[in-house]
Amino acid sequence: MDSLLYMGVRITPASLPSDVTPGAWLPRATLLEVASGKALGAVTEDQGCDTRQEADARALRLGKRHVMKVLHQG
Numbered sequence: 001m002d003s004l005l006y007m008g009v010r011i012t013p014a015s016l017p018s019d020v021t022p023g024a025w026l027p028r029a030t031l032l033e034v035a036s037g038k039a040l041g042a043v044t045e046d047q048g049c050d051t052r053q054e055a056d057a058r059a060l061r062l063g064k065r066h067v068m069k070v071l072h073q074g
Contacts, residue, residue: 004060005034006063007071007072008034009031009063009071010031010034011060012029012031012032013027013029013057013060014042015029015049015052015059020048023050025048026048027055028044028045029059029060029063031043031063031066045059
């Protein structure tokens with residue numbers, strides 16, 4: 001899945017296979033402030049998904065929520 005530019009932050013899905021539950025994927029996305037090139041870390045969720053595509057889609061939603069609520073105090 002491709003990255004997403006949201007409010008000046010590039011959100012890139014980077015979901016990982018679960019070590020605990022075989023076949024499950026854990027949503028994860030990295031955040032990068034485009035203007036400065038500063039890495040803002042990653043957002044993750046412990047609830048696994050059945051497919052990588054599902055986990056990546058959830059990771060993008062988590063990233064957007066994080067940018068909106070935490071970084072832009074909205």
